[in-house]
Amino acid sequence: MKRKETARVISQERISGDICSLVLSVTFAGDVSAGQFVSLFPHGKEKLLPRPISVCAADAAAGTIWLVYRVAGKGTKEFSQLIRGDEVEVMGPLGHGFPLEEARGKRVLLIGGGIGIPPLLFCAKALKGSADVTAAAGYRSDSTYLLEELEALCDVLVSTDDGSMGVHGTVLDAVRADGRKADLIFACGPRVMLRAVKEYAAEHGIRAYVSMEERMACGVGVCLGCVCTTTAEDAHSHVHNARVCTEGPVFAAEEVDLS
């Protein structure tokens, strides 16, 4: 059940460059699964629309969710200034996450680029003990984040754009260089990365799920602002569009057009 509520900030810290880590106390922590997101609302009268932010971890017992996000504009800049004890309006859980059931007993490759890494940490945690998980994480430079957390859960392949750490190149370069076999891929990152993941998965006959990003307004499926192009006719509008916020953000790679 989705809800909108006032959340309390448990902690916030800047973990690397423009990347922030925010822990919120919410009533719906136990309902959030890996790959889902929440809407965070700026305060005030000028910026009104919610910002979709993927969930990095949820602790049902503590009633908290952990968000790791990049400060990219005015809204996220405002969130970055929240401190322990502050209140912020949040709505969630939103969207459909990764199909964790399908991963049971399989060799799973988690591929994350940049700010696409946080939901994959959630996956790694959720799959620990039930799947053979490897993560591939692509960063701009050796200013990494969430790397230690990933390494505590699974094997991790690292790439950097500037070659300062791991494979010099894209995260797919790291995956290819490693060459290990997989039955299933979960990916989140920029569109160009998702396109490469889709190609790689098709080449190797691996089923892949990708988490899509699009500008959103309502976050709950009414405004149709965030659609992506689908290969088959969609069930909602009976055209070739799916709502990233509702049917997504996670789609089977072959379902969506990434060209």
Place this chain on the structure above:
Amino acid sequence: MTERKKQETDPAKRAVLKKEEINTEVVIAGVRLKNPVITASGTFGCGREYAEFLDLGKLGAITTKGIAAVPWEGNRTPRVAETASGMLNAIGLENPGVDVFLERDLPFLKNAGCGVIVNVCGHEPSDYYRVVEKLNGVEGIDLLEINISCPNVKAGGLSLGTDPKTVEEVTRGCKERASQGVIMKLTPNVTDIREIARACEAGGADAVSLINTLTGMKIDIEKQTFVLANRTGGLSGPAIKPVAVRMVYEVSGAVSVPVIGMGGISSAEDAVEFLLAGASAVSVGMANFINPYVTLEIAEGIRDYCARHGISKVTELTGRVKGR
């Protein structure tokens, strides 16, 4: 402009009433709504998504997403952009078409317990008529709202709703085909909105609703590109409210059919402003995205306002504003 109603009593001198004493009902084209709060087309789907958040039965009415004769794909993305106290959208009226609507969405709406207004869109007058013919006489549809703000090839690429003659023709065409009351939804992107409203009235409209979005544009100066794939989009949200209030005031003075006011309403105070300006009911749009519970809060707040001002019926608020 016709002469405005005279105010006989000073609201400040009236006794405060209890909330339970307030009659919140309004009647639009013969349809009784339990309160004057309606959801604006395109901001509430067909109700299902927000049913998770609130009891739809407490709304005055739901206006559906625009429904066309056949499925529409809409525009490319990005379709939305944030602006100061508002947003631009260029969705392009993506919708599954009237057949899917009738089969899938209407049964849900019928059970919602509130008024049902179906928003009708098209390119050509004949497109509208095809939809209206399918909705004609269908049980569970209380009113039709005809969105005459879509770009139209026939009228030279202009929105069909900017030409009074075409507006009158489409209004009459819809009226002739519909058993339900017809609301014409007006675009504000005209020189004199009263002229369009009068054309609607001449064509037999039962009510008019306004305003639709104001055409705008946003440019990403770093990428030196348009933010919206469609280049232009419709501006909505609190930023447009003063324009909308002015137009509601103008139109309610120019026609005798009821006016449904909308444009940036996000609180009961905003809604009351529209009612005082001449609206008989109000629609809430973008504010649903910010607070899914806002419509019910507005309905409650209007009642509080009436109680505080000793006004026993919400309908008494309509056009109550006085000159200074």
